[in-house]
Amino acid sequence: MPIDNIDKEALRAKYLAERDKRLRPDGNDQYLRLAGTSLGHYLDDPYMPVVEREPVTDHVTVALIGGGFAGMITGARLKESGIDSVRIVEKAGDFGGTWYWNRYPGAQCDTASFVYMPLLEETGHVPTEKYAHAPEILEHSRRIGEQFELYDNALFHTEVTDLEWDAQRSVWIVRTNRGDEFTAQYLAMGTGPLHVAKLPGLSGIDDFEGHSFHTSRWDYTYTGGDESGAPMTELADKRVGIIGTGATAVQCIPHLAKACRELYVFQRPERGEYA
Numbered sequence: 001m002p003i004d005n006i007d008k009e010a011l012r013a014k015y016l017a018e019r020d021k022r023l024r025p026d027g028n029d030q031y032l033r034l035a036g037t038s039l040g041h042y043l044d045d046p047y048m049p050v051v052e053r054e055p056v057t058d059h060v061t062v063a064l065i066g067g068g069f070a071g072m073i074t075g076a077r078l079k080e081s082g083i084d085s086v087r088i089v090e091k092a093g094d095f096g097g098t099w100y101w102n103r104y105p106g107a108q109c110d111t112a113s114f115v116y117m118p119l120l121e122e123t124g125h126v127p128t129e130k131y132a133h134a135p136e137i138l139e140h141s142r143r144i145g146e147q148f149e150l151y152d153n154a155l156f157h158t159e160v161t162d163l164e165w166d167a168q169r170s171v172w173i174v175r176t177n178r179g180d181e182f183t184a185q186y187l188a189m190g191t192g193p194l195h196v197a198k199l200p201g202l203s204g205i206d207d208f209e210g211h212s213f214h215t216s217r218w219d220y221t222y223t224g225g226d227e228s229g230a231p232m233t234e235l236a237d238k239r240v241g242i243i244g245t246g247a248t249a250v251q252c253i254p255h256l257a258k259a260c261r262e263l264y265v266f267q268r269p270e271r272g273e274y275a
Contacts, residue, residue, distance in 0.1 A: 029201070030200065030201050031198040031199065031200060031201060032198060032199040032200065032201045032205070033196075033198055034197055034198065034199065034214075037206065038206045039199065039205075039206050042197060042199075042213060042214045042217055043197060043217070044217065045092065045093055045157070045217070046213075046217050046218070046219060046220075046221075047093060047100070047103065048093030048094065048157075049093075050093070050157045051156075051157070053178070055178060055179035055180045055181065056155065056180040056181075056182050057180070057181055057182055058182050058183075059085075059171070059182060059183045059184070059185075060085045060086065060087040060153065060182065060183075060184050060185075061083055061084075061085035061086065061184070061185050061186065062075075062078055062083060062085065062086045062087070062184060062185070062186045062187075062188065063087050063089065063172065063174055063182075063184035063186070063187050063188070064086065064087065064088045064089070064188050064189075064190055065088075065089050065160050065187070065188070065189045065190065065191055066088070066089075066090060066097065066189060066190035066191045066192070067088045067089075067090030067092065067094075067095045067096070067097060067100075067154065067156070067190075068095075068096065068097020068098060068099075068190060068192060068195070069097060069118055069141075069190075070097075070190030070191075070192070071088050071090070071095075071097075071188075071190035072088075072095055072118070072119075072141060072144045072145065072148075072150065073118050073119065073144075074188060074190060075088055075148060075150045076119060076122070076144060076147075076148040076150070079148045079149065079150070080148075084149075085153070086150070086153060087153040087154065087155065087182075087184070088150055088153075088154045088155070089154075089155045089158050089159075089160055089174070089176065090154065090155070090156050090157075090158065091157065091158060091159045092156065092157070092195075093156050093157050094138075094141075094142065094145075094156060095141040095142060095144065095145045095150070095154075096137070096138045096141035096142070097141075097192065097194075097195055098192070098194040098195045098216075099134055099137045099138045099141060100138060100141070100195075101195050101197075101216040101217065102134060102215070102216050102248070103134055103135075103138075103218050103227040104134075104215045104216070104218045104227075104248060104251070104252045105218070105225060105227070105229065105232065105251075105252050105255035105256070106133075106229075106251035106252045106254065106255050107133065107134035107227070107248075107251055107252070108129075108131050108132060108133040108134060108251065109131050109132050109133075109134075109137060110131065110247060111131075112130055112131065113127035113129060113130060113131060113132040114127060114130075116132075117132065117137060117140055118144070119144055122147070123140070123143050123144060123147055125140055125143060134227060135227055135228055155176065155178070155180065157178075158176045158177065158178045158180065159176060159177045160174060160175070160176050161175050161176055161177050162174075162175040163175075163187065166183070169183070170185070171183040171184060171185055172184045172185075172186075172187045174187070195216070197214045197216045197217065199214070200243055200244070202243075215242075215248050215249075215252060220232075222234060223235050223259070224259075225255075225259070229255075231258070231259060232255065232256070232259035232260075233259070235256070235259040235260040235261075236259065236260070236261065237261055238260050238261055238262075239260070239261060239262040239263075239264070240256055240260040240262070240263050240264070241263075241264040241265075241266060242256065242263070242264070242265055242266065243266045244266070244267070245265060245267045249265065253265060
């Protein structure tokens with residue numbers, strides 16, 4: 001059909017109608033936050049053990065909260081500018097942000113790698129794919145941390161619990177869940193929502209007695225396989241259910257379907273059907 005003959009208003013109306021089907025009046029309240037619930041163990045880190053350490057009580061020039069792309073890029077630029085006293089505080093066990101947590105089978109970037117992956121020229125890395133898979137992005141995050149010496153002063157598996165401005169000394173007092181209480185002349189936050197694991201607010205979801213986990217904490221010890229794409233052989237005799245049909249599901253469902261005996265995909269009802 002020639003482009004001049006397209007009914008643009010009808011097309012726009014169609015897209016708006018499809019969008020409206022997916023809007024819910026309860027917004028983010030439809031989700032269940034895991035912290036403090038019977039499913040709180042979903043938040044445990046299955047990838048790296050928590051290393052015991054003594055509380056930190058020193059002073060840094062810049063404290064950055066969050067070790068994802070924002071924190072790493074900011075830290076790298078500060079180091080390039082000659083500011084060496086930089087500390088990144090990250091609740092995961094390594095750099096990478098959402099790419100630390102999301103290691104489900106098939107995970108990959110949905111934006112062209114040359115646009116999405118930071119500091120490529122500075123590190124000399126050339127992406128191997130137009131849309132890089134998660135292991136390469138996590139490896140690149142570690143490359144940034146090593147090249148710019150961001151590991152030296154970082155605190156991993158650590159969450160900031162309190163920030164206090166000390167006007168008399170003109171410093172921030174930073175307290176964490178690991179007993180740290182250090183000061184910083186400057187403070188920056190590189191936190192985002194995409195690393196936060198949440199569940200659909202379904203009645204009885206915590207009554208399920210089978211094995212379950214969140215895709216951002218993929219349990220390869222149960223499924224077999226690994227994040228590089230090895231077959232999930234332990235699912236061969238299993239009936240598997242996955243809740244959701246978003247980008248994560250689109251990427252991991254083909255791998256699950258190949259691996260398990262039977263796969264059920266659950267999608268929430270459209271607007272007006274769930275009340």
